[in-house]
Amino acid sequence: MIYLDNHATTPCDPRVAQQMMPWLVEHFGNPHSTSHEMGRQAKSAMDAALASVASQLAVAADAVLITSGATESNNLAIDGVCRHPRQRRRHVVTSTIEHPAVLDVVARLEKDGFRVTRVPVHPQDHPLAGQIDLEPLAAAVDDDTALVSVHWANNEIGVIQPMSQIAALAHQAGALVHSDATQAVGRIAVDLQRVDVDLISASAHKFYGPKGVGLLTTAGGVPRRRVRLKPMIVGGGQQRNLRSGTMAPANVIALATALDLAVAESSQVARRVGELQLRLWDGLQQGIDGICLNGPTLESSMRLEGNLNCRLPGIEGESWMAACSEVAFSSGSACSSVDAKPSHVLTGLGLSESEARRSVRFGIGKFNTSEQIDRAIEILVAGYRSLA
Ligand SMILES: Cc1ncc(COP(=O)(O)O)c(C=O)c1O
Known part of the structure; x- marks a missing residue:
């Protein structure tokens, strides 16, 4: 074949699998059970991996949430921003060619009374075929727009979106910006100091890591805007109460290793x-x-x-x-x-x-x-x- x-999906790089293995079999402590050495050991390895992921994306270490993958990250970003109890704005802007993990979340918000604008992309015969049309985007954002969510790169036609321009238009209206960067992270530069996006989603299995682990950044570089998220998963209060559940050091280490290798190569x-x-x-x-x-x-x-x-x-x-x-x-x-x-x-x-x-x-x-x-x-x- x-x-x-x-x-x-991509195959897991054997170097990634090798880094993961000891944290599955030997050092299996719960990173949240820090009353003993095994828990502390797992926590410190996981914290180092989180810091490495944050530095690759140019965000603060406390701005990275680990999830089960980009589908969960997109759900948490979009629902989290729009359904936060202190969110007053009721409008979401996205493009017509997003992944279903964005489009379906937005459609559910629409059913629940949010206003949604789906901005078209330039047609096949246009020099910017597949890129979002910035004119209707600029016309759509207003002082009721809570979030603009546009993917960084498309999973079918590979088109890369002009994220800096999209973010500037959204921020002018006081909206937050989310980008589903699942196809971009690990393939092209995603530097949140240079591109002012507030939230990005990514998934390790798209850059030679394992399936079942992804991330959501909850603040861009500079300036760091206030992002209030309503958690979807509640429980033990892990990850600053935004995503409860025991974290998996092996997965976080794999994500960090895969990202390091992808960026270096x-x-x-x-x-x-x-x-x-x-x-x-x-x-x-x-x-x-x-x-x-x-x-x-x-x-x-x-x-x-x-x-x-x-x-x-x-x-x-x-x-x-x-x-x-x-x-x-x-x-x-x-x-x-x-x-x-x-x-x-x-x-x-x-x-x-x-x-x-x-x-x-x-x-x-x-x-x-x-x-x-x-x-x-x-x-x-x-x-x-x-x-x-
Ligand atoms: C652009 C994009 N977003 C989201 C996803 C979903 O990612 P995951 O499999 O990590 O949930 C994919 C995977 O196909 C994708 O290509």
């Missing part, structure tokens, strides 16, 4: 996966007449390296996938491929339902090789020809 679905990995992305695209274009790219051009700095989303002439993405079972890729996001609806990201780009159904996503990762890409091209082209 050739794995080309690294936006859905990011330019080298970006260069390699960028080359493989072009190799794949060249091979597909040579083998399949009329195949088109969805989202920004591959040369654009607005697109994540390693992401390829393309549209086939005449054949549905699902059929192509079935004909190429030795290659793991997807016909949308991991989540939207569960239901039969065409991708809202692609229809948000202005593609028709039929065009969206004829589209697939590849995500190239750091463990892929040029030999794998060449073999994948052979399989994909042969699979397409068997259907066309």
Whole structure:
């Protein structure tokens, strides 16, 4: 199997798994039971890992919350800000192409009486294809806007959003800014001293860490705005009462190790996966007449390296996938491929339902090789020809 679905998840780097292991098996103390040495040992290792995560994102150590992943972080950020008892504002702004872990939270707020604006993105034929349209965004934010939530990078078409400009518009209206940075953290620079976003969500399994651990930052760099969050999970009062439950030192250490490695290796990995992305695209274009790219051009700095989303002439993405079972890729996001609806990201780009159904996503990762890409091209082209 050739794995080309690294936006859905990445394999855990063996160096990360190795760092985790002793904290599962040998040093298993509860980091909140600090009345004895085993608890204190777990706590101090976990605190060091938290400090390292905070410094990689350029936030204070007390501004990082550990969660079960980006879905929980997005829920806590959006519901937490909007449903806080002292929140007076009743309007939320987001984009049309967010992950369901944002869109569904916002839709639930709407049902509960919040006003929601979903700002469109530039269409496929625009030079800024996939980026949020800043004009309707500026028109939407007002003194009733509690939160603007826009993802840093998209999981289907890899488009990177202009977060500094989005944040400036939101802050002018006194709103807080959340960004689902799940596809960005570990792939591109996310420095909250430079980009003034108040809350970001991320997930370790997207940058070669384990599944089931993520983070939410609860304050940006400078200036540090007041973020009041209503907790979703209550209990023992861990994590400053914002997310109760015994913390897992092994997971936090894995998250920190994965992030350290991802940041240290990011330019080298970006260069390699960028080359493989072009190799794949060249091979597909040579083998399949009329195949088109969805989202920004591959040369654009607005697109994540390693992401390829393309549209086939005449054949549905699902059929192509079935004909190429030795290659793991997807016909949308991991989540939207569960239901039969065409991708809202692609229809948000202005593609028709039929065009969206004829589209697939590849995500190239750091463990892929040029030999794998060449073999994948052979399989994909042969699979397409068997259907066309
Ligand atoms: C942009 C984005 N947000 C949120 C999620 C959900 O992340 P998790 O699996 O950590 O809950 C994903 C994963 O597919 C994603 O790509």
